[in-house]
Amino acid sequence: MIGYLRGRVAHLFADYCLLDVQGVGYRVFIASSTRSRLHPGDDAELFIHTGVREDAILLYGFYSQEEYDAFQLLISVSGIGPKVALGILSAITVDSLCKAIHQKQSAVLTKLPGIGKKSAERMILELKDKISWEESSGEGASLPESSESAEDDMLSEAMTALASLGYSHAELAPVLKKAGSCRTVQDVIKMALKELNRF
16 A cells, blocks of 8 residues: 655646656646645655556545545545545635534535535535534644555555556456455455456
8 A cells, every 4th residue: 555655746737746756657646735736846745545446546645644634534425536535625625624514514515526415414424523623722623543444455455466466457356346354465365366266
């Protein structure tokens, strides 16, 4: 699992950058708040979330720990994926987002890209107890320390190991969906190899 990447910003685009890490260019999707702090040719360090899809492995990068933690909270809400979460963080500050959730301001949330009334209600219901808002103290939002789930860690590590054996992501994705009963990376790999050898 990639926790962060440190390298040179080789190219900067509207919603992603190419980060040169010792000669390897990583395509990292970013929110506008992170983009505004990056400059081509400069060195940068980004906190990374690895998204595993059926057809690709995607990297999402964040300039601050706070933004990374907010992203993790957003994608934990049912119906909100990484792309929508990144769009939300491009449209509102973490501080304002936490305030809207804590104060149950659904009207603010429904103005965010990809968020309708039901999604706003889910965000409030599922996240209001996970953040705190101290408006009077001036400290603003407080996010809990977040971490990738153990299952996500296992699947990502297993995916990397199996890919190094020559299996494609298209082959691996449907097999790894069956890893719910596995407890370790080794268990996932053994299960996957057994499934793949059936074909």
